[in-house]
Every structure is written in C-alpha cells, then in structure tokens.
Amino acid sequence: MDRIKIVGGNRLEGTIPISGAKNAALPLMIASLLTADRLTLKNVPNLADVNLLARILRNHGVDLAVDGKRPGVSQHLGETFHLTARDIVDTTAPYEMVSRMRASFWVLGPLLARMGEARVSLPGGCAIGTRPVDLHLQGLKELGAQIDIDAGYVVAKAPKGLQGNRVVFPKVSVGATHNVLLAAALAKGETVIENAAREPEIGDVAECLVKMGCRIEGIGSSTLRIQGRDRLEGAVHAVLPDRIETGTFAYAVAATGGDVTLEGTRVELLETALDVLEAVGASVTPVEGGIRVTRNGAGIGPVSIETQPFPGFPTDLQAQLMALVTTAHGTSVIRETIFENRFMHVQELARLGADIKLHGDTATIKGVPRLRGAPVMATDLRASVSLVIAGLVAEGETMINRVYHLDRGFERLEEKLTRCGANIERISAG
Numbered sequence: 001m002d003r004i005k006i007v008g009g010n011r012l013e014g015t016i017p018i019s020g021a022k023n024a025a026l027p028l029m030i031a032s033l034l035t036a037d038r039l040t041l042k043n044v045p046n047l048a049d050v051n052l053l054a055r056i057l058r059n060h061g062v063d064l065a066v067d068g069k070r071p072g073v074s075q076h077l078g079e080t081f082h083l084t085a086r087d088i089v090d091t092t093a094p095y096e097m098v099s100r101m102r103a104s105f106w107v108l109g110p111l112l113a114r115m116g117e118a119r120v121s122l123p124g125g126c127a128i129g130t131r132p133v134d135l136h137l138q139g140l141k142e143l144g145a146q147i148d149i150d151a152g153y154v155v156a157k158a159p160k161g162l163q164g165n166r167v168v169f170p171k172v173s174v175g176a177t178h179n180v181l182l183a184a185a186l187a188k189g190e191t192v193i194e195n196a197a198r199e200p201e202i203g204d205v206a207e208c209l210v211k212m213g214c215r216i217e218g219i220g221s222s223t224l225r226i227q228g229r230d231r232l233e234g235a236v237h238a239v240l241p242d243r244i245e246t247g248t249f250a251y252a253v254a255a256t257g258g259d260v261t262l263e264g265t266r267v268e269l270l271e272t273a274l275d276v277l278e279a280v281g282a283s284v285t286p287v288e289g290g291i292r293v294t295r296n297g298a299g300i301g302p303v304s305i306e307t308q309p310f311p312g313f314p315t316d317l318q319a320q321l322m323a324l325v326t327t328a329h330g331t332s333v334i335r336e337t338i339f340e341n342r343f344m345h346v347q348e349l350a351r352l353g354a355d356i357k358l359h360g361d362t363a364t365i366k367g368v369p370r371l372r373g374a375p376v377m378a379t380d381l382r383a384s385v386s387l388v389i390a391g392l393v394a395e396g397e398t399m400i401n402r403v404y405h406l407d408r409g410f411e412r413l414e415e416k417l418t419r420c421g422a423n424i425e426r427i428s429a430g
C-alpha cells in the first residue's frame with residue numbers, strides 16, 4: 001500500500017489548479033443512463049471513485065470513451081468522457097460494487113425511470129455513519145415505484161413508468177435529491193421536490209438535465225420543479241470545480257502561511273467555508289480565474305462552528321478545519337451535525353500533538369503552539385487530507401499510511417502541493 005511522507009514547515013506559494021468536482025462528476029456520469037444519446041462530460045477528475053463508477057456503468061451497458069490528451073494540453077485539465085447508454089443490458093447493481101462506493105446507489109432512480117425496473121444493492125456500512133437510504137426510497141415511492149427489499153437488494157418496479165408528484169423530504173439529503181431529480185427527469189408530468197439539497201453539485205446536475213431537454217425551475221433553491229420528458233437527448237457539459245478540494249487547499253495555505261492562487265474555482269461555491277477562513281485570520285480574494293488565499297505573520301484564531309447542509313459549513317471540510325485550528329491561538333469548538341461518526345481524524349491528529357476533546361457530536365480543540373510529525377493512519381477521504389494539512393504544519397516527518405483513501409477524491413495531491421513548495425512525496429508500495 002502506498003504511503004505519503006511529509007516534512008512540515010514550508011510555506012505554500014504559487015498556483016494550484018482545481019479539478020472538476022468528484023461529487024458532481026459521479027451523478028453526472030449516472031445521468032448518462034437516462035438517454036440513448038451521447039452525454040459528453042468535460043473536466044472529469046481522474047480519481048479512483050470515478051474509475052470505479054465507470055466500471056459499474058459499463059456493467060449496465062454504458063459505452064465510455066475517454067479523449068486522449070494531445071501533446072501540449074495541460075495535464076491539469078480534466079478528462080473528457082463520452083458516455084452512451086444506447087441499450088441498458090443489466091438493471092442490477094451488485095453488492096460488490098455498491099458497497100465500495102455509496103454514490104453508485106444513485107443508479108436506482110435513473111435505471112427505474114428508463115427501464116421500469118432496477119435491482120440495486122443496499123450500500124451497507126460506512127466508516128462515517130449509518131447512512132440509511134430511506135429518503136431515496138420514500139422519494140421514488142412517491143413517484144409511483146413499488147419497492148421491496150430482497151436479500152440485501154432494493155428491488156424497484158414501475159412497469160408503467162414513473163409518475164411526477166410532490167416529494168417533501170423531512171431532512172436534507174444530497175443523495176436522495178440526486179436520485180429523485182434524475183428519476184423525475186423521465187417521469188410523466190411534473191415533480192416538485194421540496195426541502196431539496198442546495199449543494200452546488202445538485203445545481204450542476206440539474207443544469208446538465210436542462211441541456212438534455214428537461215425543464216427545471218428553482219435550480220439552486222430548496223424547491224425544484226421538474227417537467228419530466230418521454231426521452232432525453234445527449235448533451236455536452238463541463239463538471240463544475242471541486243469546492244471541497246478548493247477549501248482543502250485554502251485551509252492548507254492558512255495553516256502553513258503563504259500565498260496561493262487556486263485556479264479555475266469560484267468563491268460562491270464555498271460561501272461559509274471561506275467566511276470561516278477570513279474569521280480565523282486568513283485573507284481570501286476573488287481574482288480573475290480563481291481565488292487568492294494568503295496568510296502572513298500573525299497566526300490563526302479559533303472558531304466555533306457546526307456543519308450544515310449548503311450554504312452552511314460543509315461536513316466534507318470539517319476534518320480539514322479541525323487540522324487548521326489545532327495550532328490556533330485559543331480554543332475552537334466544532335460540532336458535526338450531518339454524520340454521527342465523522343471524527344476518526346481526532347485520534348490521528350492527537351498523535352501529532354493536537355489537544356482535542358470529544359463529547360458526543362462536539363470536538364473542543366485547544367490550540368497548541370506546534371505539532372510534531374508522527375506516523376498516522378488515513379481512515380476516510382476527508383480525514384486523510386486533514387492529516388496532510390497537519391503534516392504540512394508539523395515539525396519533522398509525518399508518514400501517512402493507507403493513502404488509497406486520498407486517491408478516491410484528490411487528484412494529483414502531492415504534485416499540486418509540491419509545485420507550491422511543500423515537501424511531500426508518495427512512497428509506492430512497489
């Protein structure tokens with residue numbers, strides 16, 4: 001298994017290109033199931049999760065061609081995927097695949113809408129919380145699906161097709177909103193989703209569905225009004241920039257000090273996540289084609305924050321923020337309200353010298369003057385990258401084990417940081 005070695009203490013200076021968003025690329029790829037025509041996606045990040053979903057979609061019959069990179073074209077521009085689901089050859093998504101990546105459960109809505117049936121494995125356990133799928137099933141039932149659970153599989157049927165309806169989610173869920181939005185695009189008549197998730201990735205998928213011929217009102221709001229169509233067409237769509245990658249590098253710069261321009265990203269994708277950075281003493285300036293983050297001299301101040309659905313503070317940046325405030329002047333309080341078990345980084349940050357106390361869903365982080373390098377273990381995607389931030393700050397060497405978690409969601413992480421002066425290298429298992 002690969003490891004990452006970091007020798008901390010360097011300021012970060014330069015530019016970092018931001019990749020396409022993993023959490024938009026995945027549902028956009030799944031949207032290809034809705035049409036027999038070609039869906040072309042640009043700016044797709046080269047990530048383990050994207051490659052795994054490509055395998056899952058191929059199983060359903062999606063033909064995927066990836067444009068080769070011409071000489072001279074920046075390696076930092078994402079890939080272009082051409083996805084064509086002319087014939088769906090298999091409506092089953094097996095346990096071996098869905099259990100490895102939860103987002104693949106989102107094939108349920110589109111397969112059901114297009115084929116009138118789908119058999120998709122329940123995702124099973126997850127490191128960050130229980131993560132049920134009841135809201136997905138509630139939404140699809142409201143569009144007329146008959147749903148049974150059989151031997152660990154969701155067996156969904158809608159022999160006469162799905163019927164538009166009003167779906168009111170009792171709780172905000174990104175995945176349930178994607179599933180129902182994708183299904184509603186091929187349902188008969190109008191679907192109104194209330195209390196929809198407002199994450200920018202939902203908006204990106206909705207914009208793509210509009211290009212495919214669907215009419216959608218309320219994009220970006222918590223009420224989505226979708227006019228279903230009998231058939232959708234192909235389209236060309238560029239995946240929006242990754243706001244979590246943006247926030248991660250912004251926090252890394254704030255943690256180490258320095259001056260970095262994050263290229264190809266936008267402040268409005270982050271909202272609260274960048275406000276927090278200003279509040280702790282870093283400076284964030286929108287510049288042409290990106291965002292400039294600087295921190296000089298004075299250190300980091302403490303924060304008090306809780307995770308919330310967008311536009312609130314994202315759970316996907318909670319671990320990174322915690323790494324940042326481990327060396328703040330003062331005591332920070334971070335409450336995790338989205339997932340019940342998303343604190344696995346706490347023990348690992350403690351190995352580097354952080355002073356963190358956990359009480360239920362709340363972490364209290366007393367700033368320490370410095371962290372010291374140590375061997376640590378990556379546990380999930382965002383927890384692993386918080387260890388990278390802490391390693392960049394810590395004195396001496398930090399060795400991060402199990403970095404395959406990082407490869408699920410961060411493209412060329414070591415290369416991007418090295419270009420800005422970090423001392424970080426991957427040690428391949430051989």
Ligand code: EPZ
Pocket residue numbers: 023024026102103129130131132133134135136137171172173174175176197315316338339340381382409
């Ligand atoms: C998405 O997961 C993201 N995944 C997660 O990013 C992200 O942390 C999460 O949204 C919250 O922003 C992708 O986009 C691929 P939810 P999702 O449904 O859709 C509960 C990463 O690191 N819930 O919004 O699974 C659930 O348990 C990943 O990139 C139900 O109760 O999250 C949680 O408490 C990790 N019933 C809350 O809702 C349901 O049917 C929000 O989950 C569905 C969810």
